[in-house]
Structure formats: structure tokens, C-alpha cells
């Protein structure tokens with residue numbers, strides 16, 4: 001395709017076309033409005049390809065120098081906003097190539113030797129995504145650090161642990177937060193694992209079958225920092241499983257975030273009053289002057305929906321596509337871009353809202369405030385230490401099922417009296433089982449209950465401190 005034809009693409013793709021493309025079709029098929037975001041990857045990929053073409057003697061060193069010079073100028077133009085993106089040139093690849101040819105002439109026309117936009121776009125998306133994966137990994141670590149930071153200050157703070165959202169057993173607030181650290185650390189592992197599969201080079205697959213030029217694909221892979229080369233040209237240009245994998249990772253992150261966000265919303269409600277968020281992260285109501293709403297957490301919860309949607313979109317996009325490249329794949333970009341933006345913004349804002357803003361020296365300011373008394377009062381409602389009483393009786397020789405029954409009677413009485421188990425007189429408790437002695441009150445206390453769960457992974461403060469130390473070392 002000559003420069004002339006590239007610039008006049010609206011009129012004809014090549015000599016083969018005698019009719020100009022309809023305006024509607026041009027808009028429908030063009031991707032430049034969104035894929036221009038790939039420009040850095042596109043230039044990097046082209047430079048690596050050109051370098052290899054020259055090393056293999058496929059283009060001259062003068063051509064390579066011209067291409068490098070042209071690309072440097074194009075980079076400047078794009079960075080400074082002077083580059084003119086043309087809808088007529090369909091996508092980021094043709095826009096940059098056409099400009100290159102305008103700037104450096106024939107060398108620009110030689111760049112596309114042994115290459116197709118099919119392997120070019122697959123390379124660009126992988127390169128771009130790799131950078132975003134690395135940025136996301138940092139944010140995932142920051143999120144975990146924020147949670148560990150708040151956890152470290154709240155090991156001895158007790159709130160009711162829930163099952164079925166019914167008060168179940170007392171737990172350390174730190175332990176509760178560390179549950180999310182576990183989730184996000186698994187997300188980070190998934191991300192590191194999928195990065196290996198994203199980080200492979202499609203270039204050299206050309207349109208679908210490979211190319212007749214003696215390309216050195218390994219060299220291009222090395223230049224671009226890819227860990228390997230896609231081993232089948234048809235697969236290289238067509239599959240977008242790497243984008244699906246990332247979006248599936250992001251879906252899990254957002255699902256985890258949505259659970260945490262939901263808890264923050266609930267904890268912030270007056271009916272719980274477990275935490276407070278700083279004004280920076282709350283919004284008011286235009287009609288109810290008393291309102292302070294946890295909008296950030298609600299939006300984070302809501303935005304999980306769009307990422308789940310993108311995952312469904314991408315999977316459906318891929319399903320049933322015959323080998324090899326189909327234009328369907330142009331539809332991979334918007335969902336992938338939005339997934340990246342959403343997951344990064346959400347992690348950043350949630351980490352800040354929870355752990356505060358981190359200064360250059362690591363000092364934190366702001367973050368959520370814990371209402372310790374409200375948490376403990378709530379833990380004292382709902383008979384959270386009933387299991388402890390049963391365990392106490394088991395240790396005194398009663399079979400667990402019988403102990404369970406004894407405690408059910410005790411709870412029934414306590415409910416009728418409107419009191420916690422620990423507030424019942426010893427004589428009353430002994431009425432349920434004669435084995436109960438004065439040491440029961442330590443067992444029925446929140447701290448006694450917590451300390452008793454001194455098993456690996458349990459909520460006893462000694463265990464929680466072990467976990468905090470482990471996470472701190474891991475995230476240092």
C-alpha cells in the first residue's frame with residue numbers, strides 16, 4: 001500500500017477496490033478512537049521488528065535509522081498532543097505507519113515487511129497489558145499493606161464474627177481484616193502466574209501462517225522483554241485468552257473488593273457504628289442534611305458488576321471464533337481497557353480510604369477509624385460466647401452434643417432474662433450443669449473466647465500477631 005493509498009484509505013484499500021467505503025462502515029469498523037491508547041506499545045513493537053529486519057539483512061541499516069528517526073518524532077508528536085489521529089486510517093497501527101511514511105518515505109513502507117496487523121495488534125495488546133499487570137501488582141500490594149497496617153493496630157479489638165450475618169463468635173478486628181489480605185494475596189499470585197502467559201511474542205505469525213522472510217523471532221522477543229515466542233502462528237494471532245485471564249483475575253479482585261466494600265457500608269451504618277470514614281471519602285445528601293454516605297465503598301461494590309460484565313463479554317467474544325484472526329477481536333480492547341482502569345482505580349481508592357494516604361516517607365494520614373466500644377458492645381449481644389461454654393463443658397467431660405444442648409437451655413434462659421451468659425449468676429449457670437465453676441466467667445468473656453482460639457489460623461491475638469508479622473515480611 002503506498003502512502004498515497006494509506007492517506008486516501010477512505011477511497012480504496014488498494015487497486016482492488018473501486019468504491020469508497022461508506023461513512024457509516026468507516027465509523028463502525030474504525031478503532032482508532034480507543035486503540036490509540038496502545039501507541040507506545042505499537043512504536044516499541046515496530047522498533048523491535050525493524051531492528052530485527054535490519055539485523056537479518058531484510059531492510060538496510062539506513063532504513064532502520066530512518067524508521068527510528070521517524071518514530072522518535074511521532075513519539076514527540078503524540079506526547080505533545082500534536083499528532084493528528086485520522087478516523088480514515090482506521091486504527092493506531094495504520095495511523096502511525098502512515099505518518100512514518102510521510103516523515104521518512106520508503107523506509108516507512110518497508111516497516112511492514114514480514115508483519116501483519118494481526119500479529120502486530122496481538123503484540124501491542126500483550127505489551128500494553130504487561131505494563132498494566134505490573135502497575136496492578138503494585139496496587140494489590142498497597143491494598144494489602146493498608147489492611148495489614150490497620151490490622152496491626154487492632155489485634156485486641158473485638159467484634160462479633162458472623163455467620164448468616166447472625167452473631168456467631170467474637171473475633172479480632174485484625175483477624176477479620178487479614179481474611180481480605182489472604183484474598184488479595186491469592187489474587188496477586190494469580191496475577192503473577194498469568195503474566196507469564198501474557199508475556200509471549202506473537203510477532204512473526206504475520207497474518208496467520210507465518211512469513212516467508214527469515215525473521216529472528218527470538219531476537220524480537222528479547223528486545224521487547226517477552227519470556228518466549230508464541231509457537232503456533234494461527235494461535236498467536238487469534239486467541240485472546242490472555243485478556244480473558246486478566247479479566248477473570250480482575251473479576252476476582254473486584255468480587256473480593258465488593259465483599260469488603262459491603263462490610264464497610266454495613267459497619268458505617270448507624271445501626272452498627274463499627275467504623276468511621278474520613279470526610280474525604282464520604283458524600284452528603286442534597287436533601288437530608290444529616291447524611292454522610294460511604295459512596296466510595298458503594299461504587300466499588302457497584303463497579304464489580306461492570307468487570308464481571310467485561311469478563312462475560314470477552315468470553316462470549318472468543319466463543320465460536322474459527323481460526324485464525326477475525327475482526328471480532330477488535331472488540332477485545334474496550335472491555336480490557338475499562339477492566340484495567342476500574343480495577344486500578346478501585347484498588348487505589350479503597351487502599352487509601354482504609355489505610356490512609358501514604359507519604360513519601362511511608363507515614364500514613366487518614367484512613368478508617370475504629371469504634372472499638374461499638375464493636376465490643378455488639379460482640380456482647382447475641383451470645384457470641386455460647387460455643388465457649390459448650391467447649392468448657394466438653395473439657396469437663398461432657399460429650400459435645402450434650403454440652404450443645406445444655407448451652408441451648410442456658411441461652412434460652414439468658415434471652416428470657418435479657419442478659420448475656422456472662423451476666424448470669426454462677427448459681428443459675430450451675431443449674432444447667434453442676435460441673436460449671438467460677439472459672440467459667442473467664443471463658444465467657446470476649447478476651448477469654450478470643451485467647452482460646454489459639455490454633456494456627458485462629459483469631460487468638462498470639463496467632464494474629466504471627467500472621468501480621470508474616471504479611472509484613474512478605475510485603476516489605
Ligand code: ARG
Nearest residue numbers: 031091117118121327329330
Ligand atoms: N484494529 C484491528 C484490531 O484491533 C487490528 C487488526 C486488523 N486486522 C485486520 N486483518 N483487519 O484487531
